[in-house]
Amino acid sequence: MSLNNSPKKNEMPCQDPKVRAKNFDEVALGYTEEQAIDEANRCLGCKKEPCREGCPVQVPIPQFIAKIKESDFAGAIATIKDKNALPAVCGRVCPQEAQCEKYCVRGKKGEPVGIGRLERFVADWERAQGVKPVECAPPTGKKVAVVGSGPAGLTVAADCAQAGHEVTIFEALHVPGGVLMYGIPEFRLPKAIVQAEIENLKKIGVKVEVDSVIGAIDTVDELLENEGFDAVFIGTGAGLPYFLGIPGENLNGVYSANEFLTRTNLMKAYLFPEYDTPIKVGKKVAVLGGGNVAMDCARTALRLGAEEVHIVYRRSMEELPARIEEVHHAEEEGVIFDILTNPTEIIGNDDNWVTGMTCLKYELGEPDESGRRKPVAIEGSDFHMPIDTVVVAIGQGPNPLVPRTTKGLETNRKGNIVASEETGATSKPRVYAGGDVVTGAATVIKAMGAGRVAATNICELLKK
Amino acid sequence: MYKILKKEVLSPTLKLFEIDAPKVAKKCQAGQFIILRIDEKGERIPLTIADFNREKGTITLIFAEVGKTTKQLGQMEAGDALLDFVGPLGRPSEIEKYGRVVCIGAGVGIAPVFPITRALKEAGNEVIGIAGARNKELLFWTDEFKAQCDEFHICTDDGSAGEKGFVSDVLKKIIEEKGKVDYVISIGPIPAMKVCAELTKPYGIKTFVSLNSIMVDGTGMCGACRVTVGDETKFACVDGPEFDGHLVDFNEQMRRAQIFKDEEQRALAAGSCGGGGCGCH
Numbered sequence: 001m002s003l004n005n006s007p008k009k010n011e012m013p014c015q016d017p018k019v020r021a022k023n024f025d026e027v028a029l030g031y032t033e034e035q036a037i038d039e040a041n042r043c044l045g046c047k048k049e050p051c052r053e054g055c056p057v058q059v060p061i062p063q064f065i066a067k068i069k070e071s072d073f074a075g076a077i078a079t080i081k082d083k084n085a086l087p088a089v090c091g092r093v094c095p096q097e098a099q100c101e102k103y104c105v106r107g108k109k110g111e112p113v114g115i116g117r118l119e120r121f122v123a124d125w126e127r128a129q130g131v132k133p134v135e136c137a138p139p140t141g142k143k144v145a146v147v148g149s150g151p152a153g154l155t156v157a158a159d160c161a162q163a164g165h166e167v168t169i170f171e172a173l174h175v176p177g178g179v180l181m182y183g184i185p186e187f188r189l190p191k192a193i194v195q196a197e198i199e200n201l202k203k204i205g206v207k208v209e210v211d212s213v214i215g216a217i218d219t220v221d222e223l224l225e226n227e228g229f230d231a232v233f234i235g236t237g238a239g240l241p242y243f244l245g246i247p248g249e250n251l252n253g254v255y256s257a258n259e260f261l262t263r264t265n266l267m268k269a270y271l272f273p274e275y276d277t278p279i280k281v282g283k284k285v286a287v288l289g290g291g292n293v294a295m296d297c298a299r300t301a302l303r304l305g306a307e308e309v310h311i312v313y314r315r316s317m318e319e320l321p322a323r324i325e326e327v328h329h330a331e332e333e334g335v336i337f338d339i340l341t342n343p344t345e346i347i348g349n350d351d352n353w354v355t356g357m358t359c360l361k362y363e364l365g366e367p368d369e370s371g372r373r374k375p376v377a378i379e380g381s382d383f384h385m386p387i388d389t390v391v392v393a394i395g396q397g398p399n400p401l402v403p404r405t406t407k408g409l410e411t412n413r414k415g416n417i418v419a420s421e422e423t424g425a426t427s428k429p430r431v432y433a434g435g436d437v438v439t440g441a442a443t444v445i446k447a448m449g450a451g452r453v454a455a456t457n458i459c460e461l462l463k464k
Numbered sequence: 465m466y467k468i469l470k471k472e473v474l475s476p477t478l479k480l481f482e483i484d485a486p487k488v489a490k491k492c493q494a495g496q497f498i499i500l501r502i503d504e505k506g507e508r509i510p511l512t513i514a515d516f517n518r519e520k521g522t523i524t525l526i527f528a529e530v531g532k533t534t535k536q537l538g539q540m541e542a543g544d545a546l547l548d549f550v551g552p553l554g555r556p557s558e559i560e561k562y563g564r565v566v567c568i569g570a571g572v573g574i575a576p577v578f579p580i581t582r583a584l585k586e587a588g589n590e591v592i593g594i595a596g597a598r599n600k601e602l603l604f605w606t607d608e609f610k611a612q613c614d615e616f617h618i619c620t621d622d623g624s625a626g627e628k629g630f631v632s633d634v635l636k637k638i639i640e641e642k643g644k645v646d647y648v649i650s651i652g653p654i655p656a657m658k659v660c661a662e663l664t665k666p667y668g669i670k671t672f673v674s675l676n677s678i679m680v681d682g683t684g685m686c687g688a689c690r691v692t693v694g695d696e697t698k699f700a701c702v703d704g705p706e707f708d709g710h711l712v713d714f715n716e717q718m719r720r721a722q723i724f725k726d727e728e729q730r731a732l733a734a735g736s737c738g739g740g741g742c743g744c745h
Contacts, residue, residue: 172683173681213551240684250692259687267507273734278728
């Protein structure tokens with residue numbers, strides 16, 4: 001085999017934009033074996049491993065790619081799984097351009113190696129073969145409770161179970177997976193993949209209790225004192241939707257991104273009335289916000305039959321926080337980007353239904369605290385935007401249920417649980433936390449990284 | 465799975481279930497609600513808890529058959545099981561010794577007001593109960609309700625049982641006769657709660673209402689249950705379901721309750737004649 005000198009990545013095979021904008025099937029179809037090996041051959045195998053530095057969980061990237069070059073896909077997946085329990089998920093939803101691929105040497109003169117695509121390829125290859133359960137250490141007799149079954153909780157569960165501890169996951173919803181199930185759409189992350197990962201956890205003895213709202217049934221204190229758990233990990237995510245606080249937000253036809261996505265993904269409202277949960281999408285939809293969640297909402301609205309979908313974002317295209325690939329896919333599918341625009345009011349009719357928004361145009365001023373150029377409203381630029389559905393996708397905060405019911409658990413002024421970045425430890429002995437409930441809304445991989453740190457420290461604690 | 469241990473048909477469209485749910489029963493308090501889902505394709509619906517038995521580990525629910533899910537639920541029998549049952553959700557009622565309290569249950573609202581009435585009685589209040597319904601057939605639990613009250617009134621819209629009139633008419637009479645009422649809790653259809661709250665406002669009587677808003681998760685995640693209280697937006701699921709009736713924007717609540725009206729009709733049509741999951745085929 002020889003180095004592939006192409007400055008471009010092997011293109012990801014995708015569903016045609018016109019076709020996919022009308023269905024919920026996965027957009028990106030994945031590499032073939034030939035494409036994967038060809039892409040792997042673009043990797044220089046740098047000794048310094050800059051890509052690995054960019055990965056929140058330090059996956060040994062050059063090593064797993066070297067195995068792909070040799071067609072040793074089993075070896076490749078084993079190498080990844082040593083550091084990352086959910087490669088099929090991360091290969092699909094990680095912002096690689098801001099992490100591993102950002103530091104790839106090939107990226108200096110052309111495109112970086114398609115690390116995410118290769119990760120996805122070997123994870124999918126493994127799933128097609130039938131995943132063998134990982135080896136676990138002998139039972140320690142210690143019990144770990146994991147509150148929340150999103151990426152952070154699943155990582156803690158996997159690591160603690162492998163260390164021989166008895167793990168129970170408590171999930172408030174009726175399906176485990178957290179944001180991977182209710183938030184990220186089917187067309188970006190098929191739900192069967194998430195459930196396959198959870199089945200793998202069950203195979204190594206992890207118990208999953210759905211319909212269990214910790215704080216409402218047992219509290220964290222009761223898990224420790226009455227239920228015999230030796231440690232508790234809180235990974236309850238950022239589930240509390242933010243609204244703009246402008247007039248008209250309680251009109252009919254205004255959804256939080258969470259409601260819009262949960263109805264569609266978790267409750268399968270796109271299959272209504274075969275499934276009982278309804279969703280109502282008008283002809284002209286405005287999605288407020290510019291992150292991944294906003295892109296997911298916009299693309300979901302198209303698939304639900306909206307004729308025109310607008311992303312309304314107050315900064316410019318350069319500042320969009322969404323993954324490049326998501327923006328690109330949204331544009332291909334026909335989502336309209338109304339940048340440097342922000343609503344000041346949502347307007348409705350006598351029956352309480354949305355009919356439009358009053359918006360202001362913005363221009364970019366000096367950089368603000370975030371380092372991005374600050375959007376400044378242009379005086380007198382207000383205009384009317386006729387719209388019949390609004391989805392507010394400007395972010396989420398931590399759900400207060402667990403902090404409110406846990407004695408001695410320190411939170412910050414935003415309501416996030418205070419936990420050490422080095423250990424995941426909270427202000428309460430034997431209680432750890434990680435993921436969005438600590439950091440505020442971030443990424444799947446960062447939550448997994450925090451879960452890995454907490455699990456390592458829980459295992460250390462339980463050795464004592 | 466959560467087994468239905470007992471079913472009672474209170475009227476052709478009003479059913480009672482006793483559900484085996486020990487974890488919920490262990491913790492629940494008056495005023496809280498649960499969310500249930502019948503099966504894999506089902507929606508999540510909130511129902512306020514009508515009663516609970518910690519020893520038996522059971523939750524009692526009473527529901528009116530109004531939509532696709534409640535109709536399907538009404539066809540289930542003792543021995544059947546619900547796929548999902550989550551709770552106890554929401555904040556419990558504020559139970560204090562207020563003095564003289566009036567507990568109002570209108571229609572199916574008689575069910576959730578029952579445990580609150582009992583708790584207020586146990587807290588040492590003088591309790592006046594009002595049970596109202598459109599007609600005699602839709603009244604239930606009047607003996608149980610009455611047993612928790614020092615004084616008890618029944619009214620129906622058509623006069624087929626008790627006094628002829630609305631719960632608000634009875635409430636008005638009580639306030640005028642007694643002169644002093646310290647607390648009112650009113651649960652029922654939005655218009656009934658609205659009228660009761662408007663009635664007590666000039667007297668400055670603290671009045672709480674319990675909202676049964678549209679919800680998905682019931683844990684603060686979706687925000688579908690938004691309600692304007694004073695000049696703030698609250699979530700009925702985690703900030704409620706009880707709110708100060710003098711501050712709730714009832715008109716907004718009435719209009720928000722209509723969001724999925726067309727879809728409800730479609731679901732009912734699909735369920736009853738399409739051979740769907742309603743069980744009628």
